[in-house]
Amino acid sequence: MPLPVPNEILHKILLRLPLASIPRVALTCRRLNAIISSEVYWQDRAQADYRLPRCAAFRRAGWRQLYKRLRDPVVLNWGDPGNSRLGRRVARDNRRPVEVDALRGRRVVAVWVMGWGMAALTAIGEVLWWGTFSERWGPIALRPTALALTPGVRVAQMETGRQYLVCRTHDGKVIFFSATRDGIVPMHVPLPASDPITHIAASWHHFLAVGTSGAVYSAPANAEMAIVPHAVDGDPFVTVAGCQGLSIAISARGDVYTWAENGESGPPILHPDFSGRGFVYLSGSLHAFHLYSTAGDVVFIKHNNGVLSDITPASLKPIKGVAPVIQSESGDWHHGALREDGTLWMWGADSNGALGISLSGNARHIDEPTQVREGLENLFVFQIALGGWHSAALAVRIEDGAVPDGGQPPQ
Amino acid sequence: MFHRANLRNNSKNGRSQVGQNRNSKKKPVAKLTLITEDNESFTVCKKVAEMSMFFKNMLQDTEGIPAPFIVPNVSGYDLKKIIEYCSYHCLDTDCPNDNDSLRSRRDRKIGHWDETFVRNIINKDGDPVIDNLVGLTKAAYFLDIPGLIWLMTKSIANTIDPKPIAEIREIFNVPVPSEREEEILQR
Numbered sequence A: 001m002p003l004p005v006p007n008e009i010l011h012k013i014l015l016r017l018p019l020a021s022i023p024r025v026a027l028t029c030r031r032l033n034a035i036i037s038s039e040v041y042w043q044d045r046a047q048a049d050y051r052l053p054r055c056a057a058f059r060r061a062g063w064r065q066l067y068k069r070l071r072d073p074v075v076l077n078w079g080d081p082g083n084s085r086l087g088r089r090v091a092r093d094n095r096r097p098v099e100v101d102a103l104r105g106r107r108v109v110a111v112w113v114m115g116w117g118m119a120a121l122t123a124i125g126e127v128l129w130w131g132t133f134s135e136r137w138g139p140i141a142l143r144p145t146a147l148a149l150t151p152g153v154r155v156a157q158m159e160t161g162r163q164y165l166v167c168r169t170h171d172g173k174v175i176f177f178s179a180t181r182d183g184i185v186p187m188h189v190p191l192p193a194s195d196p197i198t199h200i201a202a203s204w205h206h207f208l209a210v211g212t213s214g215a216v217y218s219a220p221a222n223a224e225m226a227i228v229p230h231a232v233d234g235d236p237f238v239t240v241a242g243c244q245g246l247s248i249a250i251s252a253r254g255d256v257y258t259w260a261e262n263g264e265s266g267p268p269i270l271h272p273d274f275s276g277r278g279f280v281y282l283s284g285s286l287h288a289f290h291l292y293s294t295a296g297d298v299v300f301i302k303h304n305n306g307v308l309s310d311i312t313p314a315s316l317k318p319i320k321g322v323a324p325v326i327q328s329e330s331g332d333w334h335h336g337a338l339r340e341d342g343t344l345w346m347w348g349a350d351s352n353g354a355l356g357i358s359l360s361g362n363a364r365h366i367d368e369p370t371q372v373r374e375g376l377e378n379l380f381v382f383q384i385a386l387g388g389w390h391s392a393a394l395a396v397r398i399e400d401g402a403v404p405d406g407g408q409p410p411q
Numbered sequence B: 001m002f003h004r005a006n007l008r009n010n011s012k013n014g015r016s017q018v019g020q021n022r023n024s025k026k027k028p029v030a031k032l033t034l035i036t037e038d039n040e041s042f043t044v045c046k047k048v049a050e051m052s053m054f055f056k057n058m059l060q061d062t063e064g065i066p067a068p069f070i071v072p073n074v075s076g077y078d079l080k081k082i083i084e085y086c087s088y089h090c091l092d093t094d095c096p097n098d099n100d101s102l103r104s105r106r107d108r109k110i111g112h113w114d115e116t117f118v119r120n121i122i123n124k125d126g127d128p129v130i131d132n133l134v135g136l137t138k139a140a141y142f143l144d145i146p147g148l149i150w151l152m153t154k155s156i157a158n159t160i161d162p163k164p165i166a167e168i169r170e171i172f173n174v175p176v177p178s179e180r181e182e183e184i185l186q187r
Helices: A007-016 A021-025 A029-035 A039-049 A054-058 A061-070 B052-062 B076-089 B112-126 B129-143 B146-160 B165-169 B179-186
Strands: A074-079 A108-114 A116-122 A127-136 A139-144 A155-160 A163-170 A175-178 A183-188 A199-203 A206-211 A215-220 A228-230 A237-243 A246-251 A258-262 A278-286 A288-293 A300-306 A307-310 A326-329 A334-339 A344-349 A367-373 A379-386 A390-398 B006-010 B015-020 B030-036 B041-045
Touching: A007 A029, A007 A039, A007 B129, A007 B146, A021 A029, A021 B165, A029 A039, A029 A258, A029 B179, A039 A054, A039 A061, A054 A278, A054 A326, A054 A379, A061 A379, A061 A390, A074 A108, A108 A155, A108 A379, A108 A390, A116 A155, A127 A163, A127 A175, A155 A199, A163 A206, A199 A237, A206 A237, A215 A237, A215 A246, A215 A334, A237 A288, A246 A278, A288 A326, A300 A326, A300 B146, A326 A379, A334 A367, A334 A379, B041 B076, B052 B129, B076 B112, B076 B129, B076 B146, B112 B129, B129 B146, B146 B165
Parallel strands: A237 A278, B015 B041
Antiparallel strands: A074 A390, A108 A116, A116 A127, A127 A139, A155 A163, A163 A175, A175 A183, A199 A206, A206 A215, A215 A228, A237 A246, A246 A258, A278 A288, A288 A300, A300 A307, A326 A334, A334 A344, A344 A367, A379 A390, B006 B015, B030 B041
């Protein structure tokens, strides 16, 4: 006799059960067993139990094993060590990924890169930062340091700009952290209370927030907080990103719009070439941004005075039988792509070791995406972050190089 | 401290008038009339109705307040409970929410009012508990009320969590699997 409960409700009920009860409930019947064995269940469980960033959501396989290993993730970084930005002792070699020892056991679930520092979010909601927060004021943290949050505030999303950090709280508010002569100061961003924020993005010099109404609010990343709303009639925005001099948004219809940072050159402009192609998410960096589609395409876009061009390397385009790219990021002059099989591919300018690849002779640039192997042995990378001249990766340990591909949930 | 919107029954015409805020006498409140699949009628204020994303989107897409709206797939009993829940939580900014992506979504405890609300569903007419919880969950899903979806799924999870396998099968009306099937499940 079939269960009287639809699958999607059963899925939610099973997500609410403590982990220890899952193996027992899986023995009840085939239907519950099938839900518990599915990738979607472990993806949702990973995203509910850990604060994985949205960019981690494009993985389609390996969630079950990844979930199990998220209890003990490894934070690695490499590149320019100036301003203490790597948060670890740098011996001679900063040109390959090395674990940030101080973060061992902190259960980091996302990393971000700032202009001269880095930041991380932990599974229990701590916001950590290290390096130099602001070029002018500091402060400097030689090791990962917790940012003081108001008691009761729960961080749902975090993003970083050149010298600021911005958090979206669970109740749709936005807190902006910047450095002053008095240290790091939090500021509540004066956004309309009637329009709770569902998504935020941070660019080098400006930040953006999407409201429940579908309006996007932008502001220069300074203490004045001059908020500018942006909207398109009848087509609410669902996500947004920022580059230097540019804001990019995707609407509910799947159209891609851009405008000058805070709308200085007029209202949003529609880009027909990139619209209607199923893009649902995007991320931005200094000169480039990345569009993600529901079909699994990740496209690199370079912008030049509002003109957009697809610069996706041929080897990273979807190829049958090859693990697809699930996250892409750009620093000032280097780029990285993470494949679903946990391998990291980098190209562009080496920028004092930002590629994480030992280059031969006087080479300072790689044209073709090249796999980063040294320093990532027996590690499965599940998130990357690239900054100006430095890079970071979040990985889980794997035994004997085996790629996560199924197994029993943790007891 | 926020005000709780109240639930009032209008017994004269057999209809319920629910979800009006006690302290909003002076200002006319926009209302919405809802008719369930079993032909029960309810009047709710806009603020309460907008706890449901289904109604919120409908109200945004419609100019003015629409004529009585027939709510398919929802019984009078379920809609009454839904309005009771939404009236209480419509001004609550910290209501546990199905869209909340934090781990606390699972770990958060059910509040005192919500606990009583769920206990009353269980006691209704002595009907089987799970049927009422599931019925209300389905209705909450249809009307897209994230807070109520969280409460219902959490309550069902709490109900089945301590139970042995045999009892979980009973709750979900699942026959005992054959030996061969059990072997497959064990794998």
